[in-house]
Amino acid sequence: MSRKYRPWSRAEYDRLEALINQGLTYAQIAVEMGRERLSVQGTAQRIGLSSPDRQGRWRRRDWTVIDTLLAECIESRLMTVPQAAKHITALGHDVCASSLYERLKAMPELKTRARMNAQRRMASVGQRLQRRRQAA
Template sequence: MVAVITKWTARRRSTLQRMIDQGLSYREIGQRMGETATAVRGAAQRYGMMRPERLMRGQAWNRADFDRLEQLLDEGLGFEEIARRMGRTYNGIRCAVARLGLTDRERQRYRLREDWPELEPIIEACIQVERMGVPQIVDRLTALGYVITRAAIHYHLRQFPELHREVVSNAERRRQHWRLIHGQRRTVRARQQQRQEVAL
């Protein structure tokens, strides 16, 4: 049996691009073009037509992504539209919202706190003196008897751009520190394994 190789001519590629831009699924495109969904997906990948959400799938979120997400939520956009604008999947947006507590209730709750005047000096000291990130600040405040979320601190710090930039910098510094430590540990384990193999 001889396999039939489809030639993706310029005209067919143009049709494929147009259908992808219309938001049709690969299966729907395949049905219209007489191809399998796998063949359509392969052509889209081969000719650089993959949907942004497929290219972004699995990529880590950074602070800029979360800031953009919050901005779009504040504009009243739904998850589907946000996913389209950010090049993410619907489930990816939903999980990010849940992870940060970016719900309407949470966004309103932090503004209703009456204890911010007593929290602010503690938060400022944690950031500027102890070089903490938001997770460590939450742990410190929890130990002191305050109930607060990471999202609430992020929202409140937006009123103080310098502090907000500093806490983000602290978090990145901590991540680099832990990456260095984990790298050193992996090196030590690899050397120990090599010694054991030589001994055997």
């Protein structure tokens, strides 16, 4: 169901600018102003208030922490990339598996280890299924 467009007033533009200057995210600003996040983001971009720091996964500031957690998950915990994504998200860093795959492209040794973990996992699942079939 689409929502009806509500025009922005001059006061709302001023408030948007003030909230952006305070460093709030678009989601926080949307809650504060009672608008949709995409409406806030689009308006900020349209009137020239958005900065490149607010856009895209490559602009994250916590990649070093996430890279460390990813390496720990793959090397120590023998996790696959999707498992690592769930674990890292549970630790409070909102991240998806596809962005971790992108990060692994720059880390060939870790990428190889992740692939080995995935192969081991598939092999163990296959063995478990085979044992179930034999038992039945």
